[in-house]
Amino acid sequence: MPENEQQSRTSSQPATSSSPSGSEQSTAGSSMASKLRGKSFAEGEAMLSPVQRLVNAPPPEGGVAADASAPASTPAPTTAPGATTAPGATPAPGATPAPAPTSALPAPPTLLTVTQVAALSFVDMQTYLATRPAQGAVLRTQDAFLAAVGAFSIDQMATIALAIILRTPDQVVDKVGATAEAMRILRSQMANKEILTNLLKNEVRVVIVPQTALMTDLPEFAAQKDTYTFDGRPWDTTRGLGGQNTAIAEENLMGTDPDSGASTTRLGWDSQAAMDTARTTDAAAMPVAGGAGVATFNPGVYCSGYSTTNHEFFHTVHSYGLNATDQGTLTSEYATKRAKASPPPASATPAPATAPGTTPATPAPAPVATPSVYDTEWADGPRRLSDGSPSDNYSSTNEYEYFAQTGCAFQGTNNGTDPYTGRPRNNGRSWVTANDPGLASLLSKVCSTAELRDVNPREARARALATPAPAPAPAPAPGGATPAPSGATPAPAPVPTPGSAPTPTVGSLAPAGAQVGSGAVGAIVGR
């Protein structure tokens, strides 16, 4: 069956058709689709009728889709029959409708049908989605679109997926830098077409939380404003979330601090007992400044080299990207790991007693170490406190954190110390491969081939701020002579940016010692 016929059929499936007339429109558009496939925009434009060229024109700011069947000079604020409707084009209830364009103005362009979009080349599709971001929300569930995107290379498919999935709100301080860094990290977890297809179909979104705003200030999370997490924290001050709507924090992308002022700080109960006590007399009691059991929550920061973006998106991939088989594999890998007993490390085995100053004629046999589930190494170390008593670590608490933390280790972004045990985390792809081969196999499917570098570069930023850069080379004097150093105060070094994309300095910057966070969360630690 020709490819275009296949697309036509899949796009007409009722379950995913964007409109009642979608199948008719898709079928009608298939011949044009076949003509357009593989053509550049310019080549395709030359093949189009004047109306179709109008359709292809970029929309005006806040533009409204036009009727493709109407004459070009006729104002037509409605969407073309069968075309996908951009949610953003629908005015909010109660909003004043935009005045209809007068005949003196060119008609606003319409949106392409699913089939027409599916027929675009990679570059043209990228351009098209950039000018009509709202349509991505509709296209992503359409089989014809997914089939077309799935025919691109994995890098191209990831680019299209990111254009649809990732949103950078206007409040983000460094929009260019944060977006580039988010794309760098997310792309490293987009190495599989099936996973990408599932993420698109499952309507996953990733939103960058501005360092000057609360997560719940964003529309994707507004429903959680003034509510609590399952473990009793205010949703407002959380700085990361993996789910269908995934939140990643600007400060963690850029290695900066969130605003520590009123915009990102909230009062909360410092323990469940405090909340319970307060609500024995008033079931709706909320924390007030100075109240008993009330603490100030602030976002805190994560240590240099630890990427919450990487971590949260592993949660997203787990729930909405992996197929059922891989989800089952992950569950069983976690159960197996929990049950696996390992001998304690050699350093934890007591040496045989020897009298001071004497050398035993025959070395005594080393005591047999008893394997224990608490000595098995996880991404966040063994399940023991530093005094040897049993504990969990973050990666062993449940299968979500097992996947996300081991994934971060696989990506080389698991720097730091485990909050449960106080032990250093394990990090690096070689460690995961040696200690968690089953999960390493699954992670190889998810991730690109190289580890990530320079995520959350807090220390590098702090060092760069503290170290004056050498004075810029003076301009050569006329005649080629090199002028003597002027002795002027050197200019500050440029602040490094995650990855390699240069970006301007943003936000408040912390000294190197400020990044380790137990103090950042104050009274809520270890409750």
Next chain:
Amino acid sequence: MTTASGRSERSYHVFMGARPALGVVARPGHLYSRAALPEGMTAPTHPFIDGVSHDPLYEHRLRQLLLASSDFDDFVRRLVDDGFDVASNRGESVWTLRQEPRRLMRSGQVIAAMWPCEGQLSATTWQPEPDVDVYPHALVTAYVPELIDELRSALQATTRFDALVARLELPL
């Protein structure tokens, strides 16, 4: 009623419609949110459940129900009354069970939930060992524990989900 033996630590998947909402085990444990923990913070303990949230949308509601509950059975009862459904957890990934359950009603009361997939017959107050009472065509949870034998008989007498539904939804 053949419910003499059962798991010492009951374990359930909790759904809202087809969406996984919570994983819960009847033992003292921790509460795990989908929200990122700030650096240095650990999950809080809880005296009678070990719970893992699957969906941030329901966390506040689940917390309210938990705060109002006196013990595990009370919590599960409140979950069902609030529109959640519970399914026996036999160690499978909850993400492989994303299907809307069929709620069985009698006299205006929800008495059971049934999923059209392989699964276990259990009750909100009792759960067999993971490999016992497993049926290829349905996963069934009795919200009225006294009905467990009737549900088992229906499961044993049928091989298809639609037949099970038809049998159980016959007017009494």
